[in-house]
């Protein structure tokens with residue numbers, strides 16, 4: 109018997125929370141274990157002493173891929189869980205209409221099935237650490253008060269589930285890179301690449317609107333620098349998630365070398381120095397944002413740390429998601445449009461893990477571990493429904509697939525695309541121009557931000573074309589938005605609000621788009 113912590117995650121946040129909570133419960137002397145929802149044998153629900161669910165939400169209120177089967181099992185099989193104690197923590201982001209929906213769904217289902225909620229659900233916003241702390245403290249207080257109920261032997265290790273045929277972050281399909289070409293030769297702002305991956309033999313279905321999770325490999329130079337900072341050779345054996353590797357292998361393929369975990373921050377803080385100052389002044393978040401693992405280790409050499417302890421305090425390496433940029437009907441291989449990430453942390457030049465791995469170290473013929481992340485809310489509409497697609501930069505990816513699918517139909521399609529300089533950043537120029545010529549694209553509105561003194565963005569084109577855009581909306585057009593979540597998406601949203609107020613006579617543009625999102629006429633895939 110034990111408390112079972114089940115996590116549902118796409119990029120590792122919920123998993124880290126579950127691991128942290130597991131350690132805290134173990135410190136109370138209460139038997140506890142963590143399981144990936146994907147590995148959890150559902151029949152054990154019936155005998156659990158307590159179920160704690162920690163899950164993020166993806167798509168538009170959907171479960172992360174590893175939580176899909178368990179949620180479906182509860183919804184469809186409806187196992188009776190009379191009196192089973194449970195607690196739920198959701199991770200999400202309030203900018204999404206269906207905030208923490210997956211956590212809410214689990215919470216409601218467990219109650220419907222007879223479970224007994226022990227503490228209120230906590231819904232964590234984007235800075236999830238602060239909110240998760242509330243959940244952790246509430247749960248630990250409940251366990252302390254009711255310790256006698258949860259004491260007892262650990263029992264045998266939980267049985268693992270027979271796996272469904274689908275691929276996942278843990279069990280990715282080994283695709284083969286079949287095409288790699290730079291899309292913005294000569295651009296001084298960075299590199300954007302077109303990649304294609306052969307999925308033959310996987311039986312994986314996919315459509316534009318979906319993304320794929322790609323499992324990258326860390327930079328060997330960064331692995332070597334971390335080994336050197338920790339004074340370890342890399343040949344030590346470590347265990348990570350029940351598998352044994354050399355430390356070097358784990359650092360290269362399994363562990364996150366970037367974001368400092370709460371556990372590692374505690375270790376650094378114990379050595380005084382900048383981490384301690386951050387903890388005592390409540391600026392941990394800023395410290396973590398400005399330091400990767402290597403930066404922290406250089407400031408706080410964990411002299412004498414053994415290989416296993418180092419492996420344990422690092423987060424798991426998370427997959428990176430990339431929007432599908434092709435239609436299956438049109439090309440056998442799945443395509444992606446990827447901007448390589450490079451930036452500096454303090455004085456140190458940092459390479460984006462996945463994008464630099466793809467650009468620098470993956471060549472045609474090499475294997476790419478990946479799995480599909482379905483997004484049923486972002487699908488090309490039927491040919492009789494006009495589509496307004498807004499996708500600057502790599503946001504163009506799904507729309508290349510949409511347009512491939514719409515080729516040869518009478519569908520009305522309008523694309524807003526933008527980038528920095530027309531001469532070098534016009535991604536998929538020949539294809540887009542051909543689609544304009546053959547009528548696949550009814551309208552193409554372009555915004556080049558750096559070709560003139562003042563910046564011009566896609567939202568400026570949206571405002572300029574407001575009257576026409578309203579006509580399309582009045583004819584039942586659906587709107588699709590893809591690309592940068594921080595600057596672009598709010599900017600475009602504000603322009604759309606203005607358009608419906610000025611040209612559509614809507615008194616409340618925000619309410620109009622909230623309703624459109626609810627009715628499946630406004631779709632966002634932003635990151």
Ligand SMILES: Cc1cc2nc3c(=O)[nH]c(=O)nc-3n(C[C@H](O)[C@H](O)[C@H](O)COP(=O)(O)OP(=O)(O)OC[C@H]3O[C@@H](n4cnc5c(N)ncnc54)[C@H](O)[C@@H]3O)c2cc1C
Pocket residue numbers: 319366397428429430431432444445446447448449451452453459460461462463464502505633634635
């Ligand atoms: C659903 C979805 C679809 C996506 N589709 C695409 C796509 O089609 N094409 C595409 O190119 N990307 C896409 N992305 C983004 C992609 O998943 C990766 O986040 C991105 O490629 C960076 O990955 P990386 O491993 O190279 O960088 P990482 O090693 O993960 O580094 C990036 C991280 O570093 C931090 N960072 C970035 N810049 C700075 C800075 N200046 N200072 C400090 N810290 C910084 C941020 O935390 C950022 O998340 C998508 C994301 C999602 C969620």
Ligand SMILES: NC(=O)c1ccc[n+]([C@@H]2O[C@H](COP(=O)([O-])OP(=O)(O)OC[C@H]3O[C@@H](n4cnc5c(N)ncnc54)[C@H](OP(=O)(O)O)[C@@H]3O)[C@@H](O)[C@H]2O)c1
Pocket residue numbers: 292295297298299300447448449450500501502503526527528556557558563565566567591592594595596597599600
């Ligand atoms: N060449 C590249 O495209 C490139 C290379 C390497 C890395 N990256 C990084 O990769 C990520 C994704 O890049 P991406 O290729 O999709 O391009 P992006 O950075 O999203 O830029 C695409 C276009 O959007 C514009 N833009 C910036 N802020 C905007 C806002 N608030 N509203 C509307 N448009 C806005 C950009 O203009 P301005 O930038 O002129 O403001 C640019 O013209 C970004 O973090 C980017 O920094 C991009």
Ligand SMILES: Cc1cc2nc3c(=O)[nH]c(=O)nc-3n(C[C@H](O)[C@H](O)[C@H](O)COP(=O)(O)O)c2cc1C
Pocket residue numbers: 116117118119120121122123163164165166167168169170172199200201202204205206207208209234236633634635
């Ligand atoms: C493409 C995408 C879609 C998302 N959809 C939602 C959503 O519908 N509702 C929500 O509350 N959060 C949403 N989120 C936010 C995530 O749930 C949040 O970032 C969470 O911390 C991720 O945790 P994980 O790493 O455990 O998956 C979305 C994030 C992304 C990148």
